[in-house]
Amino acid sequence: MSKDGNWIPPQHAGIKEKIVQGYLRIWFTRLSSTSSVLSYLDGFAGPGIYDDGIIGSPIVAMEEAAWALKRHTETYIRLAFIEKNRTIFEKLKKNVENYQRNLEKKYGPSVTKRIRVLVENMDFRYVIETMTFSPWKNRLHPIPSFVFLDPFGITKSGFSFDWLRTFAERSNVELLLNFYVQGIERNRSTISKERINQIFGEYIDISNKSVEEIVKWFRNKIRQELNMKVLLYEMRNTRNRILYYLVFITKSPEGIKKMKEVMGNLSGKYFYFTNEGHSDQLHLLRHDFPEFQNDFLNRFAKQEITVDDIFNYYVASDEYIWTEKDIREFLKHLEDDGSITVKPFKTDGKKRRKNTFPSNAVIVVL
Ligand SMILES: C[S@@+](CC[C@H](N)C(=O)[O-])C[C@H]1O[C@@H](n2cnc3c(N)ncnc32)[C@H](O)[C@@H]1O
Structure with missing residues (x-):
């Protein structure tokens, strides 16, 4: 049960952490081949390991950092965990220290010495203030950063749209925010105008x-x-x-592609990747085909395009829910019904295998 008496399905346990885990695995690994330093900031960190043994986001991030650094030996990862509550902070500190020892045993010091962990007992608001007023603000080389903000409630957390503005100024920041909309909806008669202004960046009714x-x-x-x-x-x-809602925010088209895969793979009855608020998204995914067919055949009529062009249009965009896997399935339907043909040779001159849609296959739209 949640704090406010809502029955939460047991499958919810750990789902946020699974999304963080799935995405960090891709993000740390991908970026550690091009950046020498990466950063992960957990603004509302929690204890790291809960009393019932469930692993929280800070420990997930440590594990994924080690996993990536084993493969990329020149990169450093900075992890910052912020926790306001003193007792929870003490637990977190202990859990982090113990886990550092575990990781050292598992991966060796050559990996763990490149993971720098900072555990702070403070209010996340001050982190933002430091970022905003630091004299170094514009001088630091922008380090790719992933920020996870997971407060218990938006209204009480002090969350401000200005936080997002602060992160948005930095080119390389991606963000996952737990946006507890139901709390806002429930308190709508008591929540002040000022607070609404602060949360949404302007007043909305x-x-x-x-x-x-x-x-x-x-x-x-x-x-x-x-x-x-x-x-x-x-x-x-x-x-x-x-x-x-978990709200994923990024400037990166690649980030959108990858997060769609992670979220799409973790769909269940009570939680799913959606961009439109459909209640039946799991089923809609397949029933989406006519929508794709219509849009695709109009947009690309009489054109020759690669599968990669199609991915870049639909998968890298937050306007559409579809992942690469969905698009491949749709293309197969279109080939079967004769709306498209696929050239026998791919752009690299090699033969295309029947019924496959590699990114360099060439599609001819009729
Ligand atoms: C939902 S829990 C975090 C769970 C964690 N992300 C995980 O997946 O394991 C939220 C935590 O934020 C802490 N917290 C609440 N307000 C805070 C603030 N203003 N600054 C920092 N931490 C805060 C709470 O004490 C609580 O431990």
């Missing part, structure tokens, strides 16, 4: 808005004002009410 409308509005604000792409992952309780 939420008195008649549904949870879906609120989150869509928030997503569009991020897209338009910060010029960033946004993916949504929806979490519902057993009464099928939306509890919260």
